[in-house]
Amino acid sequence: MERKIACITGATSGIGWATALHLAKEDYAILACGRRKDRLEELSTKLSPEIPFRYLVFDVRDQEQVISAFDSLPVEWQPIEVLVNNAGNAHGLDTIDQGDVEDWDAMVDINVKGLLYVSRKIIPGMVDRKSGQIINIGSIAGKEVYAKGSVYCASKYAVDALTKGMRIDLNPHGIKVMGIHPGAVETEFSLVRFKGDTERASGVYQGFDPLTADDVAEIIAFAVTRPKHVVMADVLLLPLAQGSATVFNRNS
Numbered sequence: 001m002e003r004k005i006a007c008i009t010g011a012t013s014g015i016g017w018a019t020a021l022h023l024a025k026e027d028y029a030i031l032a033c034g035r036r037k038d039r040l041e042e043l044s045t046k047l048s049p050e051i052p053f054r055y056l057v058f059d060v061r062d063q064e065q066v067i068s069a070f071d072s073l074p075v076e077w078q079p080i081e082v083l084v085n086n087a088g089n090a091h092g093l094d095t096i097d098q099g100d101v102e103d104w105d106a107m108v109d110i111n112v113k114g115l116l117y118v119s120r121k122i123i124p125g126m127v128d129r130k131s132g133q134i135i136n137i138g139s140i141a142g143k144e145v146y147a148k149g150s151v152y153c154a155s156k157y158a159v160d161a162l163t164k165g166m167r168i169d170l171n172p173h174g175i176k177v178m179g180i181h182p183g184a185v186e187t188e189f190s191l192v193r194f195k196g197d198t199e200r201a202s203g204v205y206q207g208f209d210p211l212t213a214d215d216v217a218e219i220i221a222f223a224v225t226r227p228k229h230v231v232m233a234d235v236l237l238l239p240l241a242q243g244s245a246t247v248f249n250r251n252s
């Protein structure tokens, strides 16, 4: 393959979808991943026809699915140069005494273990080639803990720790490891957190201009197109109206 390959998890919506479009504009071949096959097929229609595109349908929670999905790739699609570990969500918003254990399992299994399963499959090839870039999508929730968000925050603190650990472990191999930590981005995120409650979800973004998925994708595209010796190691990206995880200047 002439073009470098960018693999994006969680490419069926939000930040991942926008990242696929932005990296295609930077001339990467796009390997898009997610569970919703129809969305991945729709994504393929949004890219310029000269951009090589493939998709893989798997649940990041299932290590067997992760392994067999990547093993199914033809040889020319195997040297992944850029891995964007983006798949993830919050599930629920509850105090620690009332949280739903299924929600906790989902957040730990997807945001932490899923990221590990995909990374474990892709990184050895980068090490062999002594070339690669990994972008882990953390969150402001991985920098500050907020009420009722302890398990989601813990999962994103874990992403931050894994990002730092990957950077140390992969340092001898010339692989870039970067963490991007957004604040409020209007995507399907809150719809998933509040289990389809559209009113509650849209309330999260009322009275201010949240980040868009494109805002985050632009930063990802910028990060992966820096010169070889430059690593954008850690970025906290906020909308102007957000002062902390919980401080918002609404209706100003």
Ligand code: NDP
Residues within 6 Å of the ligand: 009, 010, 011, 012, 013, 014, 015, 016, 033, 034, 035, 036, 039, 058, 059, 060, 061, 086, 087, 088, 089, 090, 110, 114, 137, 138, 139, 140, 181, 182, 183, 184, 185, 186, 187, 188, 189, 190, 192, 213
């Ligand atoms: P979306 O809900 O729009 O996108 C989440 C993506 O993750 C979807 O493509 C979804 O694909 C994928 N995903 C979820 N669960 C699984 C799974 N089990 N297996 C495979 N893929 C899965 O939200 P965002 O775009 O906002 O979220 C992307 C990342 O950004 C997440 O890691 C989130 O924590 C983080 N983030 C979001 C912020 C926000 O305010 N929106 C702020 C900070 C960080 P599918 O359902 O098709 O499998």
Ligand code: 8X3
Residues within 6 Å of the ligand: 138, 139, 140, 141, 149, 152, 182, 183, 184, 185, 245
């Ligand atoms: C998403 C941002 O503040 O809802 O990670 O946790 S927040």
